[in-house]
Amino acid sequence: MGLPKxxxxxxxxxxxxxxxxxxxxDDIINLIITLKENSGQKLFAHFDYMTATEDGNIWMEITPEVVRKVIEYGILKGWKGDERGKNVDIGIMNDKVL
Structure with missing residues (x-):
């Protein structure tokens, strides 16, 4: 089942x-990704609102670039959006997309 249009x-x-x-x-940003058509497994990722970087703390913003990186990471971790089966949760992603 896809996401609300x-x-x-x-x-x-x-x-x-x-x-x-x-x-x-109040605690976290949740991201859900599916194939637009014929979706199977959903991909779940999570983000803390603020991330510590070398330059100081920055607020996390979910942009298309962040979503692209999450999709690529999810695929590397075995997510198959076109197959039925257990959804994939790849956890907190702040340090993997910045």
Whole structure:
């Protein structure tokens, strides 16, 4: 099952179209990614609102570039968006996308 069309955004990575949705709560930002069509497994990633960097703390913003990096990382970790099966949660991603 895909994501709600009214609230999700689309991105193309390596000629494949994905839908994604970011939502925040008091503690964390959650990102959900699926294939736009014929989706199977969902990919879940999470972000702390603030990340410590060499230059100081920065606020995390979920941009298309961040989503692209999460998709690429998820694929490396075995996510197959077109196959049915258990969803994949790749955990906190701040240090992997900056």
């Amino acid at each position: 009214k609230t999700s955004r689309n991105i193309i990575v390596d000629d494949i179209e994905y839908s994604w949705l970011a939502s925040g709560n």
